[in-house]
Amino acid sequence: MVTIGDVARAAGVSRxxxxxxLSGKRAISAEVRQRVNDAVxxxxxxxxxxxxxLATSQTMVIGLLAQFLEDEFAPxxxxxxxxxxxxxxxxxxxxLLxxxxxxxxxxxxxxxxxMVDGLVLLNVAQDDVRLPVLRAAPQPGALVGLPGDCSGLDVFDLDFEEAGRMMVDHMHRLGHRELILVSQPEHVVQRGGAYVWRLQDAALQQARLRGVTLHAVYGESRQPAVGRSMNALLDAYPSATGLLLNNEAAAAALPTVLHDRGLTVPHDLSVIGxxxxxxxxxxxxxxxSIESAPDRLGRMAVRQLVRRIESEAGRAEPYVVRFVAPELVDRQSTAAPRT
Amino acid sequence: MVTIGDVARAAGVSRxxxxxxLSGKRAISAEVRQRVNDAVxxxxxxxxxxxxxLATSQTMVIGLLAQFLEDEFAPxxxxxxxxxxxxxxxxxxxxLLxxxxxxxxxxxxxxxxxMVDGLVLLNVAQDDVRLPVLRAAPQPGALVGLPGDCSGLDVFDLDFEEAGRMMVDHMHRLGHRELILVSQPEHVVQRGGAYVWRLQDAALQQARLRGVTLHAVYGESRQPAVGRSMNALLDAYPSATGLLLNNEAAAAALPTVLHDRGLTVPHDLSVIGxxxxxxxxxxxxxxxSIESAPDRLGRMAVRQLVRRIESEAGRAEPYVVRFVAPELVDRQSTAAPRT
DNA sequence: GACAATCGTCGAACCGGTTCGCAGATCTGA
DNA sequence: TCAGATCTGCGAACCGGTTCGACGATTGTC
Known part of the structure; x- marks a missing residue:
């Protein structure tokens, strides 16, 4: 293994x-610098x-805490x-994964x-047990997902409230008056998946405001249960003309379900995911669908984290809680309800 | 930050x-050990x-090299x-990811x-540019995926040849005499995705052996192209009674395609993925489907890697190339062809 | 009872970088 | 011409662990 001592000797200088x-932190003559670089x-x-x-107490590594929970959609x-x-x-x-x-x-x-200079936590729950540990740590941390208590941490998440309102408003504008919202499984909510009820509550409120009937239900997380429950749902609310999906598994299962029932989108049913x-x-x-922008959120979290790591001023800056504004990607799956 | 010096002082012993x-590498009186543990x-x-x-030249970290290539199926x-x-x-x-x-x-x-004690490379190509670097490195490496040259490395992969033969034999036993094999996009093959032609060549050879007609084609990698091409394929070979899929995107797109054509599995068509x-x-x-066992392969690679890292004897052991035997998971999607 | 082997602990060196203080050489200006 | 500032480079200390050799105390053996 070649060390900086070897380089120094080869260049005829001290370590x-x-x-x-190499670091450029002090003035070094051009000639010596050249000799060192050559040796390197x-x-x-x-x-x-x-x-x-060890010397700098900087590892240039950030920790990425991902948790793959039951009923969560890994991809x-x-x-x-x-x-x-x-x-x-x-x-x-x-x-470090x-x-x-x-x-x-x-x-x-x-x-x-x-081992790390900073941490990014994914899939943060309402009352996440990792947060007390993270706050007590000497390294700064950034969250993707909004917990109940954001103190001492930078937080990034999609604006799920606005997403819920957007879904309802979009359907309302097209003339829909009865909608179904399929959320993640209740299990996910109980575990602290706050984003589920953030979207749901906002959607319900907006529906009331607009005079729209909104049936909010928890979906399943995997096949074949999710397919069956979607069918049951469409049976239960035959007059609903629009479907809102805050559940990946339900979205993935829907094409087959609709096909089996002979329904076409958006002619028979309008859908937003x-x-x-x-x-x-x-x-x-x-x-x-409402774009959930996972890449952007990850990017924002790291950017902020690195800023905090690298500037001593950054450490003192006030903590941010930043919401990404939801955007509706139009794939032509909504239209006025069939009369 | 609390160091081992602090612990030593608190316990009244030397560093x-x-x-x-703490390490147990030399005999220490029970009493002192207790004092040290208390201090810790x-x-x-x-x-x-x-x-x-720095002291041990062991980081207890392994590097995981994943590459997400165009046309590759990320999940x-x-x-x-x-x-x-x-x-x-x-x-x-x-x-370290x-x-x-x-x-x-x-x-x-x-x-x-x-930074790492060893490396695991995923998605290894026939003539992978990373391999020369890995061989020159002082750390051992394990591959998931079979390259052209395995020298100096431990290699783990699914036995794709056997998988190809199994698919053909299974269909042949049921009475099928004309099959279609949809592989990954040609692009993946050209990039060195050897597993594609390993399976395909073996399947073709076995088909010849059994007197089965096998149409081998390259599929697309994403929607909507893959759906269209699957449709075109079924049009092109109307007398084929079985479908073999070595292409995740094609498999994912198939239910909708079959539904649109009014075909049911296995009544109208037998399918193996x-x-x-x-x-x-x-x-x-x-x-x-033939189970591709990604978790098992990852596990095997790490096990072997750690063995090599930890035993000085392990370093000298002969390198292994180990194939996981394919297993067919029966989901009732194959039957005798319709007469 | 003398001597060797074993046990338990300590001090010091080392891993490979970075950084602080210092000093000789060169330059500046009065 | 000389004091003071500037430029370069060196030596030593330090980061926080691990490990080797040494040494006094205990134990065992004949």
């Missing part, structure tokens, strides 16, 4: 001089990450992960041992 | 004694990962990643800086 020549190339020198971390999580990883790399950081089922314990391990464009492509879903 | 008490708990001591890495990759990450954690290692588009460069960065059980669940695919 400290070699270090300064000739010997193929790369600084040892552990040694550098959706991947998009957040890639957003985080790619953005981190652009900013010079590597990503943590998928332990016991997130709090894993988080403590990572932070206490100083809430998922990413990438998701729509992969699952070939032909429904208009 | 080295504290270290030995009281102060909340956790070893600094960077310092330990499938996630299963491999989780298999690797979870297994690594069980064995005491953390996972690398998703750089320039895999070779990223690999060099990770290995040269000694090649994807994981998890994939089948998420996409609610009702077709029998």
């Amino acid at each position: 400290s001089t070699a270090s300064y020549a 190339l000739r010997l193929g020198y790369t600084p040892n990450a552990g040694a550098r971390a 959706a999580m991947l998009e957040y992960m890639l957003g985080v990883s790619d953005t981190a790399r652009e900013l010079g950081y590597d990503t 943590v998928t332990d089922s016991d997130g709090a314990k894993a988080l403590r391990r990572i932070t206490d041992s100083r 809430r998922y990413s464009d990438e998701f729509a492509r992969v699952f070939s879903l032909p429904y208009s | 080295s004694t504290a270290s030995y008490a 708990l009281r102060l909340g001591y956790t070893p600094n990962a960077g310092a330990r890495a 499938a990759m996630l299963e491999y990643m989780l298999g690797v990450s979870d297994t690594a954690r069980e064995l005491g290692y953390d996972t 690398v998703t750089d588009s320039d895999g070779a460069k990223a690999l060099r960065r990770i290995t040269d800086s000694r 090649r994807y994981s059980d998890e994939f089948a669940r998420v996409f609610s695919l009702p077709y029998s």
Whole structure:
């Protein structure tokens, strides 16, 4: 293994001089700098990450805590992960992926041992057990997902309230007066998936405001149960003319269900979902949807995190809670209700 | 930050004694060991990962190189990643996730800086540019996916040849005499996705052997192209009675296509895919399939990698190339052809 | 009872970087 | 011409662990 000592010797200077020549933190004559750089190339020198971390107490690694929970839709999580990883790399950081089922314990391990300079938490719940650990850690943290208590942390999430209102308003404008909203399974809500009722409550309120009937139900999380329950739902509310989906599994199952019932979209039924464009492509879903922008959220979280890591001023800045405004991607799956 | 020096002082011993008490690498009196352990708990001591890495030249981190290529099915990759990450954690290692588009460069960065003790490469191509870098690295590496040259590396993959033969034989036994095989897009093959032609060639050969007509075609990678091409295919070979799918996007698109054509499985058409059980669940695919076992492959790769990392003997052991035997998961989507 | 082996602990060196203080050489201006 | 400022480079200390060699105290053996 080639060390900075080897480089220094090859260049005929001291270790400290070699270090300064490479970091540029002190003035070094052009000639010496050249000799050092030559030696680096000739010997193929790369600084040892552990040694550098020890000396600078900076690892240039951020921790990514992803949790794959029962009833959660795993492929959706991947998009957040890639957003985080790619953005981190652009900013010079590597990503330590943590998928332990016991997130709090894993988080403590990572932070206490100083393996990372900062943390991004995905899939944050209303009362997330990881948050106390994160607040107590010396490293800054950024969340994707809105918890009940945001203090001491930067938080990024889709504006689910606005998403709920948009769905209802869009349908109302087209003339719909009776809608069904399929949310994630109740299990997810009980576990603290706050985004579910954030969207649902806002949708219900907006429906009242507009004089629209809204049947809000919890869906299932996987086949074949989700298909059956969608069928039951359409049977239960035969006069509903619009379907709102805040449930990936339900969206994925819908094409088959509608086909079986001989219904076409938007002629017989108008549909709006809430998922990413990438998701729509992969699952070939032909429904208009509120873009959930996982890549953007991951990117925003990392950007803010790195700002906080790198500037001593950043540490003191007030914490932000930032909502991404929902956008409706029109895939022609809504129209005026059949008279 | 609390260091081992703080622990030693609190326990009234030297730093080295504290270290030995914790590692157990030398005999320490029960009483001193107790005092040290108490101090650790009281102060909340956790070893600094960077310092330990520097001293032991072991980071307890493995690198996971995943590449998300155009036309590749991202959700499938996630299963491999989780298999690797979870297994690594069980064995005491953390996972550094690398998703750089320039895999070779990223690999060099990770290995040269000694950030990881070993590497797992996913999605390995026939002539993968990352392999020369990996072979030159001081850390051992394990591959998921079979390259042209396996020297100096441990390799794990599904036995795609056997998978191709199984598909054909299964259909042949049921009485089918004309089949269609839909592979990944040609683009994937040209990029070095060897598994595509490994399965295809074996299937073609077995078909010849059994006297079965096999139409082998490259599919598309995404909607709506893949749906259209599947339709065109069924038009082109109207007398084919069985469909073999080595293409996730095609499998995901098939239910809608068949529904539109009014075909039911297995009455009008027999279908076998090649994807994981998890994939089948998420996409609610009702077709029998060759289980591609991504979690198992990830697990095997990490196990072997850690063995090589941890035993000096392991380093010298002969390298292995291990194929997972394909298993057919019966989902009742095949039957005798309609007469 | 003398001597060797074993046990338990300590001090010091080392891993490979970074950074602070210092000093010799060169430059500046009065 | 000389004091003071500037420019370059060096040596040493430090980051927080691990590990080797040494040494006094205890135990075992003949």
